[in-house]
Amino acid sequence: MAIGTLSAGQGHETSFAQLLAEWLGVELDQVRLITGDTDLAPVGGGSHSGRSMRLGGVVLARAADQIVARGARIAAWLLEAAPADVRFSGRRFTVRGTDRAVDLFAVAAAALREDAPGALGGPLDGTGDETMSTPSFPYGCAVCEVEVDPETGLVELVRYTSVDDVGRAINPLIVHGQTHGGIAQGVGQALWEHCRYDAGTGQLQSATLMEYAIPRADVLPQFTTAISEVPSTSNPLGLRGGGEGGTTPALGAVVNAIVDALAELGVEHIEMPATPERVWRAIARRAPAGSAGPGPRRRGP
Numbered sequence: 217m218a219i220g221t222l223s224a225g226q227g228h229e230t231s232f233a234q235l236l237a238e239w240l241g242v243e244l245d246q247v248r249l250i251t252g253d254t255d256l257a258p259v260g261g262g263s264h265s266g267r268s269m270r271l272g273g274v275v276l277a278r279a280a281d282q283i284v285a286r287g288a289r290i291a292a293w294l295l296e297a298a299p300a301d302v303r304f305s306g307r308r309f310t311v312r313g314t315d316r317a318v319d320l321f322a323v324a325a326a327a328l329r330e331d332a333p334g335a336l337g338g339p340l341d342g343t344g345d346e347t348m349s350t351p352s353f354p355y356g357c358a359v360c361e362v363e364v365d366p367e368t369g370l371v372e373l374v375r376y377t378s379v380d381d382v383g384r385a386i387n388p389l390i391v392h393g394q395t396h397g398g399i400a401q402g403v404g405q406a407l408w409e410h411c412r413y414d415a416g417t418g419q420l421q422s423a424t425l426m427e428y429a430i431p432r433a434d435v436l437p438q439f440t441t442a443i444s445e446v447p448s449t450s451n452p453l454g455l456r457g458g459g460e461g462g463t464t465p466a467l468g469a470v471v472n473a474i475v476d477a478l479a480e481l482g483v484e485h486i487e488m489p490a491t492p493e494r495v496w497r498a499i500a501r502r503a504p505a506g507s508a509g510p511g512p513r514r515r516g517p
Contacts, residue, residue, distance in 0.1 A: 218250040220260015221272045225397075226459065227390040228268060234386055235273055239280040240320060241307030259345060266457020269386060270352055273453050275344035282342030287323045290336050294318050294326055352451040354458065355444075356380035358399075358465035362473040363513050366481070369496030371407060371474055373437055374515075378465070381444040383456035388443055391458045395441045398462020404431040406470035410489050429489075477516025 217236060221228065233247035250256060284304050291309030292299040301312045310317040318326075324340040326332060361375040378395055385391050408429035412421040422428040441462075447454030467488065474490050475483060482502035487494060 217247060217276070218253060218256035219272055219275065220251075220257040221263045221268045222251050222260075223268075224263060226263065226268055226394060227387065228272075231269060231386045231390060232272065232276060235276055236280060239277065240283065241305070242320070266352075266354065266459050268459075270383075270451060270455045270457050271346070271348055273386070273455055274348065274451070275346050277453060278344030278346060279342035282344075283340055286327075286336065286342075287320060287340055290323045290327050290332070290340070291318050293333060293336065294323065348451075350450045352383065352448040352456050354380060354382055354456040354461050355446075356461045356465060358469045359517065360466070360469035360473045361515065361517050362470065362477060363515050364474060364477045364495060365513050366478075366496075366499050369492035369494070369499065371490060371492070371495060373403060373407075373435070373470070375437055375440070376403070376466075376469075377440040377442075378462060379442045379444055380458070380461035381446050381456065382458040382461065383445065383448040383451065384454045385443050385445055385458070386455075391443055392441050394459050395462040396439050398460065398464075399439055399441075399466050400431050400436060400462075402463040402466025403436065403470055404429075406467045406488050406490060407431070408489050408491065410491070473516040475516070479516075 217232060219228075219232065223229065228251065229249045230244075232249055233244050236242065236247050237244050288302040288304060288309055289299050291297075292302045295302070295309075295311050295316050295318060297311045297316070302309050303312055304310075304320075307320045308317045309320070309323060327337060327340045329337075356379055358376070358378045360373070360377075363372045363374050364370070365372075376399060378399060380391070380395055382391055408431065410422065410429070412427075413419065414421055448456045471486055471488060471490060474486050474495065478486075478495075478499060481499055483498045486498055
């Protein structure tokens with residue numbers, strides 16, 4: 217299997233193999249994924265914007281259909297039956313109403329025989345090249361709870377729950393993993409990640425991970441994630457994107473939780489990233505002159 221998408225940790229070698237194993241009846245370890253080879257797959261839409269499974273899966277389906285259709289004609293030749301009477305299931309081509317059958321791999325080997333009919337000879341393969349202009353949107357809901365220390369402006373992420381509709385979840389474990397990573401990325405942008413430039417020279421001052429703050433495991437809670445599978449009506453396989461579900465709502469959920477926690481203090485807006493300094497200054501601007509302080513930690517959903 218050669219495809220024009222590249223994995224950046226999404227587990228393509230597992231999910232794509234699962235699809236072919238389902239459609240062709242082969243074992244997972246019998247599927248080998250080849251990516252990044254433009255001699256074999258000169259066309260590819262990339263892996264951005266949920267394209268990997270949502271579009272790559274459709275391309276694989278078209279190629280698998282071609283393999284089954286041509287394989288049925290080869291099986292009909294081998295079994296001396298009419299092509300219309302051949303059915304494919306569980307890696308076997310069977311003549312309807314009989315016990316005569318032949319394995320997919322045996323069909324592939326027969327296609328390479330010298331006596332194979334001219335129109336059927338050659339490697340048993342299929343090619344999918346699809347352009348899909350109709351989008352297939354994911355849906356979801358995220359709830360975030362934070363605690364804010366008004367004396368220092370420090371924000372602690374206490375709980376985070378996310379439910380995502382990805383259409384058909386090919387591999388739920390991988391979807392959960394992508395959601396967890398997406399939440400961490402969104403929370404990082406909301407609370408810590410900031411590109412700082414020198415005002416005089418334009419020099420980036422947060423060019424390494426020594427200066428650019430990203431979330432670590434010890435500052436994040438254990439996320440609660442769930443998957444809702446409502447097949448998409450605009451995708452042939454019912455698929456929706458699954459990569460952005462964690463990231464997109466996290467920014468709004470986190471910042472809204474902070475503002476909710478500080479609403480009684482008169483804070484209505486916080487710029488991202490909501491660093492302790494920014495939160496503290498927002499509180500200080502609203503605190504009455506000569507007040508003893510804003511009080512104990514504030515909790516916001």
